[in-house]
Amino acid sequence: MTTTGLDEFALLDETWRSVTPDAARRMLIAAAHAFAGKGYHATTTRDIASLAGMSPAAVYIHYRSKEELLFNISLVGHETSLKLLSRIQGGDVVERLRNAVAAFAGWHAEFHTTARVVQYELGALSPEHHAQVAELRRQIDQQMRSYIADGVAEGVFDVPDLKGATLAVLSLCIDVARWYQPGGKRTPDEIGALYADLVLRMLRPAN
Amino acid sequence: MTTTGLDEFALLDETWRSVTPDAARRMLIAAAHAFAGKGYHATTTRDIASLAGMSPAAVYIHYRSKEELLFNISLVGHETSLKLLSRIQGGDVVERLRNAVAAFAGWHAEFHTTARVVQYELGALSPEHHAQVAELRRQIDQQMRSYIADGVAEGVFDVPDLKGATLAVLSLCIDVARWYQPGGKRTPDEIGALYADLVLRMLRPAN
DNA sequence: CTTAGCGCTAAGCAACCGCTTAGTATGGAG
DNA sequence: CTCCATACTAAGCGGTTGCTTAGCGCTAAG
Structure with a gap:
């Protein structure tokens, strides 16, 4: 009450x-x-x-039901994070990936409450609603993959396994929602910066 | 039935x-x-x-209760993955981290059923049981961190933020349990090898 | 003043929850 | 054969679940 x-x-x-x-x-x-x-x-x-x-x-x-509440949260959450990831532009290929990873990881920290529902309650959606959300997840994967592929094409990234690297980068960012705590030592922005740096280190070519 | x-x-x-x-x-x-x-x-x-x-x-x-079933699963799961991570030895510092990451990530794929319970149902444990499991999780973090720190001490890894890098490596491995599907294109061993390679790329010094 | 409609609540329905109790089948010791 | 402990089941307990129904107070058009 x-x-x-x-x-x-x-x-x-x-x-x-x-x-x-x-x-x-x-x-x-x-x-x-x-x-x-x-x-x-x-x-x-x-x-x-x-x-x-x-x-x-x-x-x-x-x-209409408890499930419809979940679906609304999941849908808006997916749309928001996809929009955030898609609107990155300007700068060179390296800066674009840096900003993309920082934004995506930072969102999973700052909005970890929403993000946890988005990432861990997919199985509770009805089949119809799940299918709708799955399409958005496919688009998120596609967007991140294209940022990495652009760098590979320009020769500034060295990525033997594009699909595997995309999976790992997205996975790394998503898991922020699991361990992040608001009272912790790092702010969402700091986490975004740390992760962007780690990802760029991971993809840089050997010299 | x-x-x-x-x-x-x-x-x-x-x-x-x-x-x-x-x-x-x-x-x-x-x-x-x-x-x-x-x-x-x-x-x-x-x-x-x-x-x-x-x-x-x-x-x-x-x-005694449903919770006791969960606790048994969580305890054995944590002990198993800690043992797996701790028994890595031999070879140089790079090979040791490679084997550690491959083993830890591979376990989260091969035993993703157990791993999901271990990683996502911590909140359902009683306070006493949760505390017992939290101590094991601290040891897992400590073990992974020491593998990385050894490489930093020898100068074969370049890690500006040891705690942050450890967090990211563990997080990357743990999240395998979320996305892994038995029918997928990669075997647990292949995932272990891919992830070990990505982590070593992330930690290698610039030339 | 009447009346229709909206947002909300009190009360309750059938179904299902974790767990308990009372009792049965089995198999080995004496 | 008797005895008893062990492993299990059938039945059911009090409490909680998602959701529904009937009706409340309020606003505003006619």
Whole structure:
């Protein structure tokens, strides 16, 4: 019955600004935090409602089911991270990959709450919703791969296995959402910079 | 009420050979597969029992609770991967890190079922059990860090941020458990070799 | 003032949860 | 053959689940 901490959530996570009405947005944010903290299956609709400061039945005014809440979070999360990755441009090939890795890894730190739901609750989506999200994941892979391939074409990266390297880079960034803690020693930006540096070291040619 | 696939599980996952009696081991293996597939909270004790080909009550002959099943899986999994990482020796510093990364990443692929439970269900452990497992995780970090530090001391690795690099290497290996699929194009050994190569590239000094 | 509609709640439904209890089949010791 | 411990099952307990229903207070058009 308490809304403690929810305003803080809303400030931290501007991902949901476009969601209306207000109660529906608060419900989404509450669900994202509950799913990230305890997992989708361990979260009850009563948990979500009380986090949003409303009664259990209020969930069903705005969403058809608990799964639809998850789908909304997953969809917006995937779209946001894909947009972030796709809008990198300008600079040379090295700087573009540096910015791409920094942005993608940094997002998984800063929005680790959303990112955890996005990355670890895919299996709880309905088959139809899962397919929709899988297409976005394919696009994310394609985008990161093209940044690396551009550097290979120019000869500034040495990558024997393009598919394998892309997999490793994405995997490295995604796993940030698992271990990152807000109170830790590194800020999301520092993590982005560290990871971008490590990835560029990994792909640089031998001299 | 079917045991289909369980013998296959047992063959694939020799991790549990030492667990007796037979029914208790089958229960653990069934639980590991159920937890990995649907998550701890989404798995019912009835799921586990029926996967093991027994009645729901049979679980409580061998284990006090569902959580105790999880703890057993988590403990043995952590001990196994730590042992695997610690027993690397011989060769020079580079070869030792190569073997360590290959072994650790390869384990997370080959035993991805166990590894998923180990890495993603920590939060479902009781506080006491969690503390016990956290100590093992500290040792894993320490072991990997010392392999890297040895190379830095000899000047064959260039690592500006030892703690950050260790984090990234472990993170990279652990995340294999998330994306690996048995039917995929790469075998666990190939993944180990790919990742060991990528890590060594990441840590090599500039020339 | 009436009335329709919206956002919300109190109460509750059937189903399912982890776990317990009472009792049965089995097999080895004396 | 008797006895008893062991490994298991059938049945069921109290509590919780996702979701529904009936009805509330409020706003605003006619």
